Amino acid sequence: MLYFEDLTPGLRFHTASLTIDTQAIQEFAGQFDPQHFHLDHDSAQDSVFQGLAASGWHTSSLTMRLVVQSEFGRSVAGGLVGMGVDKMRWPRPTRAGDTLQATIEVLSAKRSGSQPEFGVVKLRWTTDNQHGEELMSLETAIWVPLRQP
Template sequence: MVEWFDDLKVGMRFTSGKATVSKEDIIRFASEYDPQPFHLDEEAAKSSIFQGLAASGWQTAAIAMRLATECRPFGPHPLLGAGVDDLRWLNPVRPGDTLHLEGEVTELVPSRSKPQGIARVKWTAYNQHGEPVYTFNPIAIVPSRPK
């Protein structure tokens, strides 16, 4: 069980639960945060680059964040970040897609001056067909075990 930065090891893997995205979810999110025709209107989306309704990439990112949070890779500690690298949308997320997240610890850097470290986890979101739809590599700040 991971409780502190000191418990993490490069190569550790995490797998999240699942989240299914409905047409209504896509339209609701887009109408508030990303009001573009290929996220809002099935007919307009057919003639877009997506050739059909697709979730906003920012909705995919928000779903991935929820899945990462629920996965609790840092035990009881929140997912506190200093930034994100390598954020990529690889495939569109469609109505009815079920996403899950897989992560691997790729780097651990203890702080020399604070009781914490930087943990890098490469996360990939996959749809129900095993196709990657989104990747991101956050710069996470994780507390060290109290001395």
């Protein structure tokens, strides 16, 4: 298990990878982000994306899945109890056939002043495709128990 004391700034973790396909892009979009550039190949050609693109929310959801299923996600004591998300960015679109992999970096760790058995760990998640191009990034804080309160 990983406790607050184990999560020091600069520490990095990498997830497994997964490949997204057209059907998954269109199914997610149909349910959660039904815009033409996520649903229809032809009309997406005339969009800012110049082709079918996954919703940024889909990329973020897939990243969450990768993080939760990673050794990091399975090892944090108490689970990944999120406190919020900041600076979410989608610098380039995710396309059908892209293989996504995420990196989790510990940015900071601070003991809680009000609950001494916990600390707040700030993380940066970055999701890249198979070419090493960044598709999504965000910063998040998680609530992590101390091994030695």
